[in-house]
Amino acid sequence: MKHDPKKHDSDCMIAYGVDTFGDRWSLLVLRDMMLYGKRRYNEFLASNEQIATNVLATRLKHLECEGIISKERDPENRRSFVYSLTEKGVALAPVIIEIMRWSSSHMKVNARRRKLLDRIDNDREGILADIRNQTPIMPPPPPRAAL
Amino acid sequence: MKHDPKKHDSDCMIAYGVDTFGDRWSLLVLRDMMLYGKRRYNEFLASNEQIATNVLATRLKHLECEGIISKERDPENRRSFVYSLTEKGVALAPVIIEIMRWSSSHMKVNARRRKLLDRIDNDREGILADIRNQTPIMPPPPPRAAL
DNA sequence: GTAATTCACTTGCTTTTTGCAAGTCTTATT
DNA sequence: AATAAGACTTGCAAAAAGCAAGTGAATTAC
Numbered sequence: 462m463k464h465d466p467k468k469h470d471s472d473c474m475i476a477y478g479v480d481t482f483g484d485r486w487s488l489l490v491l492r493d494m495m496l497y498g499k500r501r502y503n504e505f506l507a508s509n510e511q512i513a514t515n516v517l518a519t520r521l522k523h524l525e526c527e528g529i530i531s532k533e534r535d536p537e538n539r540r541s542f543v544y545s546l547t548e549k550g551v552a553l554a555p556v557i558i559e560i561m562r563w564s565s566s567h568m569k570v571n572a573r574r575r576k577l578l579d580r581i582d583n584d585r586e587g588i589l590a591d592i593r594n595q596t597p598i599m600p601p602p603p604p605r606a607a608l
Numbered sequence: 609m610k611h612d613p614k615k616h617d618s619d620c621m622i623a624y625g626v627d628t629f630g631d632r633w634s635l636l637v638l639r640d641m642m643l644y645g646k647r648r649y650n651e652f653l654a655s656n657e658q659i660a661t662n663v664l665a666t667r668l669k670h671l672e673c674e675g676i677i678s679k680e681r682d683p684e685n686r687r688s689f690v691y692s693l694t695e696k697g698v699a700l701a702p703v704i705i706e707i708m709r710w711s712s713s714h715m716k717v718n719a720r721r722r723k724l725l726d727r728i729d730n731d732r733e734g735i736l737a738d739i740r741n742q743t744p745i746m747p748p749p750p751p752r753a754a755l
Numbered sequence: 756g757t758a759a760t761t762c763a764c765t766t767g768c769t770t771t772t773t774g775c776a777a778g779t780c781t782t783a784t785t
Numbered sequence: 786a787a788t789a790a791g792a793c794t795t796g797c798a799a800a801a802a803g804c805a806a807g808t809g810a811a812t813t814a815c
Contacts (some may be wrong), residue, residue: 463680474711474712475637476636477715478635478637478708478711479707483631483632484630484632485631489622492622502791503791503792510623512774514793514794515794515795516773516774518792518793539781540781540790549714550778553710555709556710558707559702559703560621561622562623563699563700563702564621564625565621567699568619570621602620633802646808648762648763649763649765651761662764662805663801663802665764665765666801685811685812686764686811686812687761687812688763689762689763756815757814758813758814758815759812760811760813760814761813762809762810763809763810763811764807764809764810765806766807767807768803769803769804770801770803771801771804772786772801773797773798773800774800775797776795778794778795778796779794780791780792780793781790781791781792781793782789782790783789784787784790785786785787785788
């Protein structure tokens, strides 16, 4: 599945970004991959934000089609697939980082978050390296207690 | 109209950003304000992306309610309103900048865009100052030829 | 001073997208 | 051979987006 470049060729840079990854669920999937190192369908499904399974499927397809992520069979368990960030996907890290930086100044920041923010300021290269080789940069939040 | 903080208090930083400004139309309105210096309802409506008027109205209300923009009557034309970025809104500039930077490496970049990207690298402070005092940092694109 | 205009929206309706529950298909385990 | 895990698909209801037309206050034109 390949992306049709015609649509964007004369568009603005923000419009291109927005069309490619600028919706709630795509951004949350990218967060799951970059921050928590998630790589599997059921890991994305398990996020606290409760994405619907059909919506997750279409988002993964779209991100793959845009060249942000790639999909391969897990060699160790052939009924599973593994999603990874491509170079194009890894290059989105600064966007995610700036969103976190912005949010942090407008919401309560707990210890786990503070630690990550400090690292953003002091070890940006290390964070980018971790994202590139799929090392989680912060522990995933505990599952929200069910009603 | 005030935002209810309960919803986000224990959420993640990306989720907070996504809920606040992370949808197609909000991001395009922010672009219009930051890059092109747009400040009026009919200016937003006139963007090439063709936002529907009812959708624009709800987005402006949401952004205002989240404290990203503020709305005042135009003192020189009292049937008009002027929207401005708040400090919280200006603080989103790095997110917009990183989206542009990312997009620029994955799409064709014309001369106008190249000029802005150079300025992002060489005069970041100047750009942030322009955004803060509502000076357009690039000319708006020509209106797309109607069908 | 009344009529036409501008500006910023609303309203009503259709279409598209999302959300939810259940089902399918492939590969693996018992 | 039967059961289960993993990754989706399908069908349907609900919410959001898109479209066209209408409203109401402020302004200019006659």
